[in-house]
Amino acid sequence: MRNKxxxxxxxxxxxxxxxxxxxxxxxxxxxxxxxxxxxEAYSIVDKKLNQELKEQVSHGFTEGVMNQIATQAVNxxxxxxxNKSKYLPFLIAIAGAIAISILSTNVxxxxxxxxxxxxxxxxxLTLQPDNIKWLYYGALTIGxxxxxxxxxxxxxxxxxxxx
Amino acid sequence: xxxxxxxxxxxxxxxxxxxxxxxxxxQQKYSILVDRYKDYSFSIAVKIIKDHPLxxxxxxxxxxxxxxxxxxxxxxxxxxxxxxxxVVNTTLSYKRKTKLPTEEIVDYDLHLSVHNTAxxxxxxxxxxxxxxxxxxxxxxxxxxxxxxxxxxxIEVGKIMSIPVSTVKVxxxxxxxxxxxxxxxxxxxETILL
Numbered sequence: 001m002r003n004k005x006x007x008x009x010x011x012x013x014x015x016x017x018x019x020x021x022x023x024x025x026x027x028x029x030x031x032x033x034x035x036x037x038x039x040e041a042y043s044i045v046d047k048k049l050n051q052e053l054k055e056q057v058s059h060g061f062t063e064g065v066m067n068q069i070a071t072q073a074v075n076x077x078x079x080x081x082x083n084k085s086k087y088l089p090f091l092i093a094i095a096g097a098i099a100i101s102i103l104s105t106n107v108x109x110x111x112x113x114x115x116x117x118x119x120x121x122x123x124x125l126t127l128q129p130d131n132i133k134w135l136y137y138g139a140l141t142i143g144x145x146x147x148x149x150x151x152x153x154x155x156x157x158x159x160x161x162x163x
Numbered sequence: 164x165x166x167x168x169x170x171x172x173x174x175x176x177x178x179x180x181x182x183x184x185x186x187x188x189x190q191q192k193y194s195i196l197v198d199r200y201k202d203y204s205f206s207i208a209v210k211i212i213k214d215h216p217l218x219x220x221x222x223x224x225x226x227x228x229x230x231x232x233x234x235x236x237x238x239x240x241x242x243x244x245x246x247x248x249x250v251v252n253t254t255l256s257y258k259r260k261t262k263l264p265t266e267e268i269v270d271y272d273l274h275l276s277v278h279n280t281a282x283x284x285x286x287x288x289x290x291x292x293x294x295x296x297x298x299x300x301x302x303x304x305x306x307x308x309x310x311x312x313x314x315x316x317i318e319v320g321k322i323m324s325i326p327v328s329t330v331k332v333x334x335x336x337x338x339x340x341x342x343x344x345x346x347x348x349x350x351x352e353t354i355l356l
Contacts, residue, residue, distance in 0.1 A: 010331065010338075014309070014315050046310065049306070049310040052292060052295070053206055053307050056205070057202060057222070062197045064223060065197050065201075065223055066197070069227060069230055
């Protein structure tokens with residue numbers, strides 16, 4: 001029972017009880033002497049611990065923090081928002097893939113199909129021209145994306161090495 | 164008993180304006196936040212690290228980390244909750260990296276100026292400090308966060324990244340351990356007399 005009371009008193013002091021529950025605690029204080037003793041002891045410990053736990057920094061602490069922020073060129077927190085440069089390579093890759101696919105309209109996919117389906121004379125694959133077309137576009141897109149991502153990383157690496 | 168009614172929400176509104184101003188380039192306004200929370204932050208750090216100068220350095224690092232990541236603060240909790248979490252994490256990670264040596268408090272030589280059989284208030288304070296120093300890092304952080312009356316159980320849970328039910332159980336056990344340690348310390352003191 002003592003353990004349950006202890007938890008209840010703790011919750012009372014933490015401000016987590018509803019008004020009804022707080023009234024019940026206060027009623028227990030008035031009607032149950034052992035609960036009341038525990039409640040008062042807790043309050044004394046609570047205050048004492050609060051006094052004992054408070055510490056103070058030395059004089060000039062705030063100035064020290066602000067000086068470090070100002071003189072050591074700590075990075076300014078950046079405002080929230082979309083970082084456009086992060087998504088630029090992706091946009092360029094997609095635009096590039098679309099441009100290349102438009103330029104590839106004259107590619108004869110039937111001829112490619114024949115060559116793919118009979119690599120060494122005997123046919124083992126049966127790819128349709130449409131499948132080949134999508135494979136072709138997919139490979140181009142991935143190729144563009146990989147190239148631009150590589151360029152972006154290369155540029156970023158050069159930028160950070162200059163700092 | 165503290166009521167979290169109008170006062171915290173006014174502070175939160177004021178802090179939102181301050182934080183937005185700092186992010187927009189008004190660096191000097193960050194000093195208001197530093198002034199407001201430096202002592203509590205230091206209290207948390209010193210109870211874990213048990214070294215005053217080192218705790219000040221760690222808290223300084225924590226404030227600078229908070230400044231650098233201010234744009235990531237979403238106002239979904241109080242600024243103090245978010246800041247204390249940084250302080251606790253910075254202190255614990257520093258302690259883990261450096262593996263600071265600890266000494267057994269049982270070997271602590273108690274020289275008390277006790278008159279008669281009654282303990283004076285200053286001796287009682289010393290015993291409480293000794294008992295807190297004997298606690299583990301997590302228990303010391305929990306006790307400090309809760310008993311400074313700054314944090315409710317929910318906030319302590321957010322700072323320590325543990326569920327509220329776990330906070331309740333850990334606090335309960337930490338207080339019981341403290342009570343046991345205080346009994347041991349007081350018994351040793353009686354033997355010395």
